[in-house]
Amino acid sequence: MAFDRREFLKISAGVTGAASLGALTGCATASTNKAYKVVVVGAGFGGATCARYLKMWEPKIEVTIIEPNAHFVSCPTSNGVLAGLAKLEDITFTYDHLKKVVNNWVTDTVTGIDTTGRTVKTAGGATISYDRLILAGGIELMFDKVEGYNAEAQKTIMHAWKAGPQTATLRKQLEDMHDGGTFVMSVPMAPYRCPPGPYERACQVATYLKAAKPKSKIIILDGNPDIASKKPLFLAAWTKHYGYGTPNSMIEYRPNNMPRSVDPVKMMVGTEFDDVKGDVINVVPPMRAAAICELAGVRSDSSNTWCPIDYRSFESLAVKNVHVLGDSTLTNFPKSGSVANNTGKMAAAAIVEMFNGREPDSAPVVTNTCYSASTEGTAFHVATVFRYQAAKTGADGKVTPASMVAQKGGGISKEESELEFAYMESWAKNVWADTLGLPG
Amino acid sequence: MKKTLAISLMFAGALGALSATSAQAIDTKARFMAANCAYCHGPEGKSRGAIPSLAGLEKGYFVEQMKAFRDGSRPATVMQKHAMGYTDAEFDQLGAWFAAIK
Numbered sequence A: 001m002a003f004d005r006r007e008f009l010k011i012s013a014g015v016t017g018a019a020s021l022g023a024l025t026g027c028a029t030a031s032t033n034k035a036y037k038v039v040v041v042g043a044g045f046g047g048a049t050c051a052r053y054l055k056m057w058e059p060k061i062e063v064t065i066i067e068p069n070a071h072f073v074s075c076p077t078s079n080g081v082l083a084g085l086a087k088l089e090d091i092t093f094t095y096d097h098l099k100k101v102v103n104n105w106v107t108d109t110v111t112g113i114d115t116t117g118r119t120v121k122t123a124g125g126a127t128i129s130y131d132r133l134i135l136a137g138g139i140e141l142m143f144d145k146v147e148g149y150n151a152e153a154q155k156t157i158m159h160a161w162k163a164g165p166q167t168a169t170l171r172k173q174l175e176d177m178h179d180g181g182t183f184v185m186s187v188p189m190a191p192y193r194c195p196p197g198p199y200e201r202a203c204q205v206a207t208y209l210k211a212a213k214p215k216s217k218i219i220i221l222d223g224n225p226d227i228a229s230k231k232p233l234f235l236a237a238w239t240k241h242y243g244y245g246t247p248n249s250m251i252e253y254r255p256n257n258m259p260r261s262v263d264p265v266k267m268m269v270g271t272e273f274d275d276v277k278g279d280v281i282n283v284v285p286p287m288r289a290a291a292i293c294e295l296a297g298v299r300s301d302s303s304n305t306w307c308p309i310d311y312r313s314f315e316s317l318a319v320k321n322v323h324v325l326g327d328s329t330l331t332n333f334p335k336s337g338s339v340a341n342n343t344g345k346m347a348a349a350a351i352v353e354m355f356n357g358r359e360p361d362s363a364p365v366v367t368n369t370c371y372s373a374s375t376e377g378t379a380f381h382v383a384t385v386f387r388y389q390a391a392k393t394g395a396d397g398k399v400t401p402a403s404m405v406a407q408k409g410g411g412i413s414k415e416e417s418e419l420e421f422a423y424m425e426s427w428a429k430n431v432w433a434d435t436l437g438l439p440g
Numbered sequence B: 001m002k003k004t005l006a007i008s009l010m011f012a013g014a015l016g017a018l019s020a021t022s023a024q025a026i027d028t029k030a031r032f033m034a035a036n037c038a039y040c041h042g043p044e045g046k047s048r049g050a051i052p053s054l055a056g057l058e059k060g061y062f063v064e065q066m067k068a069f070r071d072g073s074r075p076a077t078v079m080q081k082h083a084m085g086y087t088d089a090e091f092d093q094l095g096a097w098f099a100a101i102k
Helices: A005-014 A018-028 A045-057 A079-083 A096-101 A165-176 A197-212 A231-242 A291-295 A337-355 A418-436 B002-023 B028-036 B059-071 B079-083 B088-099
Strands: A037-041 A062-066 A104-106 A110-114 A119-122 A127-129 A132-135 A139-141 A182-187 A217-222 A251-254 A261-263 A268-270 A275-277 A280-282 A287-289 A307-310 A322-324 A365-373 A379-389 A403-406
Touching: A037 A045, A045 A062, A045 A096, A045 A132, A045 A337, A045 A418, A079 A165, A079 A197, A079 A365, A110 A291, A165 A197, A165 A280, A182 A197, A182 A275, A197 A217, A197 A231, A197 A365, A231 A251, A307 A322, A337 A365, A337 A418, A337 B028, A365 A418, A365 B028, A379 A418, A379 B079, B028 B088, B059 B079, B059 B088
Parallel strands: A037 A062, A037 A132, A062 A104, A132 A322, A182 A217, A182 A280, A217 A251
Antiparallel strands: A110 A119, A119 A127, A139 A287, A261 A268, A268 A275, A365 A379, A379 A403
8 A cells, every 4th residue: 555656756657757757847947938738628527627627726737628519518417307307408507617717728629639749630620739638538439339329310219328419309208208108228338437327317217207107117228237336225216216126116127138239210129138119218328438539549458448547647558648537547436427527636636746846646545426316306325435556566476456445434325315315416516616617 | 235235135035935935835635635525515615505615614623523424423424434534644634724715
């Protein structure tokens, strides 16, 4: 657990790069007028937070954000839109406050990254140079992994796993469904964005159907062998509120049922075992780190899916001066909004320390707290404190990679409660404010 | 004479500025740990909604409450889980940080 300074310097020379640390210190002195440039691609929970804290902690760093969307739409609490508890407008926020804090704002899509020349190219034709690049693009959905899930099918079958127009369309489909209809939804194989999200979605859709269309059914096709997050709490909620375990259960849960195909005309989802018919179909395809990560060569795990990083800086283990945040990373954190927000601060803290010629925190401690709604007025949580543990080499020469170790005492709520629903609403307001710099 | 005085005043000024800077040396570890809390307790520990604010809490009170969460003497939904993951020294650092926020 204790961190050896020599080991840090060794790792730092290999990963962070002793040369780049020197260059950073040079830029901090008055002898050069050249601004130190950080370019952040993606202004979600990770990227927006990172940009805001970089400017707060070291105003001398020049921060540019490149973000294709005009507004921020929150994935957390977007299942509440499906339940009719909120409108899409309620989870949509302006970037205006963040725009005032950063040096440059570019509304565009990144189409090329040169990690040798340290430049980023955009669809609009701009070339933007960087000293450090932050990739915070979230996830890329792999529709080609589900047969028939083509552009045409995507007009009928929503994933709604990136909050926005998809969320509103799925809500409209549920409103249009007849009483007695079947809502078929899927859970991707872990790891995926928001581990409890699909099970919360089942609760939130059930809340709506129970009140508006009580003869309806929900079929959950889970690619995983079991409920992947907060299992006892979701089972308790399904049993208490939606008849789970009785013949009249609104929710039918099918583990090991990965959707392999979709048919938007017959309104069918195919798994290895069955063809399942639905009146509304909601399939979340397999996912990987955002495409911009591939452009930078940092989607560097063995399956070319996620981005391994150094936990002390969130710098890629594959490419120097490129940091990756949030859901795109390969870590032992859950892919939550809270974690994405905090990875933004971890990267910002490390970059600010290096800019000022100091070493980044060699043993960061960081937390995750994640609420899920079980009805229109109850919720529960999981909370964990993580501490950095350096890579270790055993007597047999086997290397245990660095990790963030979950501390004793973490875990899930005893039971759902109205108090936790109020905390969930407060959490959302606070994390939106912290991410986007919203005024109080 | 005047010139010497002016120079020594400049020196004093520079030294003053220097010592002020080092006296205010930021505890960057505490700053990060406090920022970590913001996703629930609000930016700079100023919360919106049902979750309590941390900004401006008296340090001794903050540390006492964290210890009470940890040993279970203060009931909580979330906070026992967080309190169990931090050390006493970190409670002190966090307490000092939040106490200094106006």
